[in-house]
Structure formats: C-alpha cells, structure tokens
Amino acid sequence: MLFELFAFCASILLVIFVFNRYSRKKCTAPGPPHGLPILGNLLQVFDKQVFLKLCDWQKEFGDVYKLNLFTEEVVVVNGDAIYDVLVTSGDDYGGRVQAARSKMYSNDFRSITFRQPDKEWKAMRRIAQKCLKQYGEGVANIERISMEEIRECLDKFDKTEAFDPYHAINDMVIGIIIIISTGLKLSADDPLHQKIKRAEKLFPFAFGVDTSYLDVVPWLRNLPNKATKVFNDAMDAARQMESEIFQRSTSNVEKSGIAGVFDAINSNGESLDKSFLKGMSNDITIGGTMTTTTQIKSMIALTVDYPKVQQKLQDEIETVLGQRLPTYEDRRSMPYMEAFMLEGLRYMSEAALAVPHETLKDVTLRGNFIPKGTQIWPNLYGLHHDERFFPDPYTFKPERFLDSKGELIPADERKFFMPFGGGKRVCIGEQLAKIRMFLFMTTLLQRYTLCPERDGCPPNYDSRKSVLGLVMQMHPYKIKTIKR
Numbered sequence: 001m002l003f004e005l006f007a008f009c010a011s012i013l014l015v016i017f018v019f020n021r022y023s024r025k026k027c028t029a030p031g032p033p034h035g036l037p038i039l040g041n042l043l044q045v046f047d048k049q050v051f052l053k054l055c056d057w058q059k060e061f062g063d064v065y066k067l068n069l070f071t072e073e074v075v076v077v078n079g080d081a082i083y084d085v086l087v088t089s090g091d092d093y094g095g096r097v098q099a100a101r102s103k104m105y106s107n108d109f110r111s112i113t114f115r116q117p118d119k120e121w122k123a124m125r126r127i128a129q130k131c132l133k134q135y136g137e138g139v140a141n142i143e144r145i146s147m148e149e150i151r152e153c154l155d156k157f158d159k160t161e162a163f164d165p166y167h168a169i170n171d172m173v174i175g176i177i178i179i180i181s182t183g184l185k186l187s188a189d190d191p192l193h194q195k196i197k198r199a200e201k202l203f204p205f206a207f208g209v210d211t212s213y214l215d216v217v218p219w220l221r222n223l224p225n226k227a228t229k230v231f232n233d234a235m236d237a238a239r240q241m242e243s244e245i246f247q248r249s250t251s252n253v254e255k256s257g258i259a260g261v262f263d264a265i266n267s268n269g270e271s272l273d274k275s276f277l278k279g280m281s282n283d284i285t286i287g288g289t290m291t292t293t294t295q296i297k298s299m300i301a302l303t304v305d306y307p308k309v310q311q312k313l314q315d316e317i318e319t320v321l322g323q324r325l326p327t328y329e330d331r332r333s334m335p336y337m338e339a340f341m342l343e344g345l346r347y348m349s350e351a352a353l354a355v356p357h358e359t360l361k362d363v364t365l366r367g368n369f370i371p372k373g374t375q376i377w378p379n380l381y382g383l384h385h386d387e388r389f390f391p392d393p394y395t396f397k398p399e400r401f402l403d404s405k406g407e408l409i410p411a412d413e414r415k416f417f418m419p420f421g422g423g424k425r426v427c428i429g430e431q432l433a434k435i436r437m438f439l440f441m442t443t444l445l446q447r448y449t450l451c452p453e454r455d456g457c458p459p460n461y462d463s464r465k466s467v468l469g470l471v472m473q474m475h476p477y478k479i480k481t482i483k484r
C-alpha cells in the first residue's frame with residue numbers, strides 16, 4: 001500500500017515537472033546547473049545558511065540569476081537591482097507566491113503578507129496601519145504603551161548573576177503587540193501571551209524545508225507523517241492565537257484594538273468582509289513580535305561586543321537626556337543612537353530575503369527576460385553586505401551612517417539600505433519597530449551598563465553564523481548588567 005502511494009505521488013510530481021518544464025515560458029537569466037531531477041537546486045538552497053550560498057552565486061552569476069526549485073524557476077535579485085524590483089518597478093514585481101502552505105495558513109489569502117495586491121489587500125494595509133497608529137493619536141500613544149512595557153521589562157534586567165535577555169525582551173514586545181491588537185494590557189502569564197509564544201515557536205516550521213513538498217502536492221497534508229504533523233501543529237497554534245485575539249478584541253468595549261479600528265473604518269464607507277480580520281491580526285502579531293525581539297536581542301549583543309560603541313551611546317544619552325526618560329522625538333538630537341540602530345539593522349539583515357515576491361507580468365530585468373508568475377527573492381542580506389554599497393561589510397560600524405560632522409546621512413543618500421523592503425509592499429510595521437527599538441535601547445543604556453557574562457567572553461555576534469528560519473536567528477548568549 002505504501003509503495004503504491006509513493007509511486008502515485010512520484011508520478012504526479014513527474015507530470016507537473018514535465019508540464020512546467022516544456023510548456024511554460026522560460027527565464028533567460030544565468031544560474032547554477034539545474035541540480036537533481038524534479039528537486040532542482042532545492043537541496044543546495046534549503047540550507048540554514050542559504051544567504052551565504054546566494055552571495056557566493058551572486059559573485060559567479062551576477063546580480064540577477066535563476067534557480068530551479070521543484071518545478072518552478074526562482075529569480076534571485078541582488079545589489080542595486082533590488083531597488084528596481086521593489087521600488088522603481090514595484091507594480092510589476094509586487095505579487096506574492098500563491099503557494100498551498102500560505103493559502104492554508106492565511107485562510108485562503110486573507111492576509112496582508114500573502115495576498116496579491118488587490119483592493120482587499122489595500123484595505124487591509126490601510127486598516128492595519130491605522131491600528132498601528134492607534135486611531136490617529138499616533139506616535140504619542142505608541143510611546144506611552146511601549147514605555148510602560150519597557151520599564152517592566154528593564155526591572156527584570158536588575159540582576160547580579162548573568163542571564164539570557166531573550167525572554168524578557170520577547171514578553172515586552174508581545175505585551176505591546178497585544179495592547180495594539182486587542183486594546184488590553186495583559187500579564188505575561190495570560191493565556192494569550194502563551195498562545196502567541198507557541199505560534200511564534202511553531203510558525204517557522206510551517207514554512208521550512210521539511211514541509212515544502214506541501215506546496216507541490218498539498219493533499220499529502222492528510223497523510224500521517226512527521227512533517228505533516230509539524231505543519232498541522234503550526235496551523236493549530238495560528239488558529240488558536242487568532243481566535244483568542246479575535247475574541248478579546250471584538251469584546252473590548254472601548255473598541256481600542258484592531259476590531260474597533262476595523263469597524264470604525266468599515267462604517268466609514270470601506271467594505272471589507274469580517275473574515276479578513278483574523279488574518280490581519282496574525283500579520284500584526286507574528287510580523288510584530290519575532291522580528292523586533294530578534295533585532296533587539298542582536299543589538300544588545302553588539303553593544304556588549306563593542307564597548308567603545310556602548311560608551312559613545314551612553315555619552316550621547318547623558319548629554320541629551322540626563323535622567324529624563326526618552327521620547328521618540330529625542331532621536332533627532334541623538335544621531336549616534338540612530339546610526340547604531342541603522343547599522344544593527346544592516347549588520348543583521350534579519351529579513352534576509354524579504355518575503356518572496358512574484359512577477360505580475362512578463363518583465364525584463366538587467367537584460368534578462370522573466371515571465372509572469374515567477375518567484376523573486378530580493379537578497380537583502382547580500383545587498384547590505386555588498387562591498388559596492390557598504391565597504392568592509394562584516395565590520396560593525398555605526399559611523400558609516402554619519403557624515404564628517406557626526407550628523408545622520410540623509411535618507412535619500414542611503415536608498416540601497418532597505419531592511420524593511422521598499423515600494424508598495426514595504427513593511428507596515430517599520431515605524432512601530434523603530435519606536436520600540438529606540439525607546440528600549442535608550443532606556444536600557446540609561447539605566448544599565450551591559451557586560452559580558454564573564455571577562456573576555458562577549459557574545460561575539462557574527463551575522464555570517466546566523467541561521468535563517470523565518471528571520472535570521474543568532475545563537476543564545478548571556479550578559480551581566482551594572483546599574484548606573
């Protein structure tokens with residue numbers, strides 16, 4: 001029985017393979033040899049350090065090259081060609097791959113991240129952005145919510161022994177997202193916190209290599225095997241999390257969460273079916289927790305690894321703030337802290353390949369024909385570590401974002417710096433992420449000096465040693481704090 005099943009699946013794959021290989025238009029970009037039959041370059045690519053392999057291939061094949069994954073061609077875009085794809089010709093490249101796993105996860109593409117750019121996608125982005133701005137109260141309200149959670153988090157840093165800062169940061173980041181999405185301030189042992197943590201933990205597996213065959217033969221999900229269980233567990237965690245957020249946010253009488261914003265905008269003439277609400281809150285919750293937690297964790301490691309940078313940050317805090325708590329507006333008088341944050345985003349490039357795009361029409365990029373419906377990977381890690389744009393890229397150097405007077409280089413002079421993507425699909429959480437990172441790092445270094453776990457044993461963070469899950473992950477480490 002098992003053999004027959006295997007033979008059946010193999011024949012289906014073969015039919016899809018032959019159909020795709022001979023019936024579709026082909027991309028003319030160069031690339032590595034096709035690799036294994038049917039799998040193509042899959043085994044070379046689904047390495048946890050794929051971002052390094054992609055940079056090696058860039059040296060060999062140039063800024064635009066193609067890979068074969070299963071039955072599909074995928075185009076990897078590098079260097080300043082990424083700007084053309086995301087910004088200059090963003091409309092042509094602004095699609096998302098309509099794969100089976102994202103369809104299942106997002107309840108038939110009811111999600112900002114996975115939906116094609118249609119009118120529902122636009123409405124979802126608008127509502128989510130309103131929600132992130134808290135009804136037009138904007139930055140001030142986000143600041144207030146954030147500072148409350150940050151102060152609670154930093155109390156947990158007041159320890160004499162060495163500790164891993166990850167859990168305290170994660171609780172703080174989740175706490176802020178819960179207030180934004182439900183309007184409620186909850187403690188870290190509330191079931192919703194736990195459900196978000198479970199989803200955060202399992203979600204990367206749902207889109208890992210082990211379950212990638214589900215995109216080609218989705219009904220295999222119904223057969224019992226280990227990979228399917230991993231995927232189903234992740235889906236279960238996502239469903240539990242979204243139901244809880246939905247229930248809490250719709251029953252909030254103050255209407256200050258995402259459901260309140262949704263109703264207010266809908267009653268203003270917008271008409272978006274309520275079935276989109278769960279997917280949107282997933283976008284905000286998953287997009288808004290894992291990314292910021294990981295980024296802050298790496299910035300703490302860098303602060304310990306580079307004591308001179310830490311000293312400069314503290315000097316600036318002393319001069320500009322003294323003992324006063326920061327507001328986001330203070331960043332304008334704190335160019336070194338700003339440069340430190342930008343360099344942290346560059347150095348880590350946690351969204352190493354952004355979110356895969358898809359061409360919405362036949363296009364030509366740097367002389368290469370790419371047919372409609374081709375998956376595009378913008379190699380942001382490669383761009384941010386490309387000598388042509390960031391000399392000496394593996395050295396952590398906030399000064400690269402400052403001019404000779406110590407002022408921040410203007411945004412239009414760093415257009416090839418795109419940690420949040422760019423153009424029409426740019427990250428909706430960029431401002432929230434920056435506010436939390438700025439307020440957190442400033443308050444942290446105002447209160448504490450950060451030291452290695454033991455003398456001579458700093459975290460030694462090197463982004464080349466990261467592993468790529470949904471975002472880049474660095475190894476766990478411990479620090480000590482000294483109260484200032």
Ligand code: HEM
Pocket residue numbers: 086112113114125132283284285287288289291292295350351354355356419420421422424425426427428429430432433
């Ligand atoms: C350091 C923190 C963050 C980084 C580095 C980051 C990076 C990115 C990148 C590179 C993309 C893909 C853009 C593209 O496809 O071209 C993206 C998309 C997205 N991000 Fe973020 N992000 C961060 C924080 C957040 C936060 C806080 C939220 C929500 C509260 C969020 C929600 C989203 C959503 C919903 C999308 C999909 C947008 C769309 O497809 O239209 N992100 N992000």
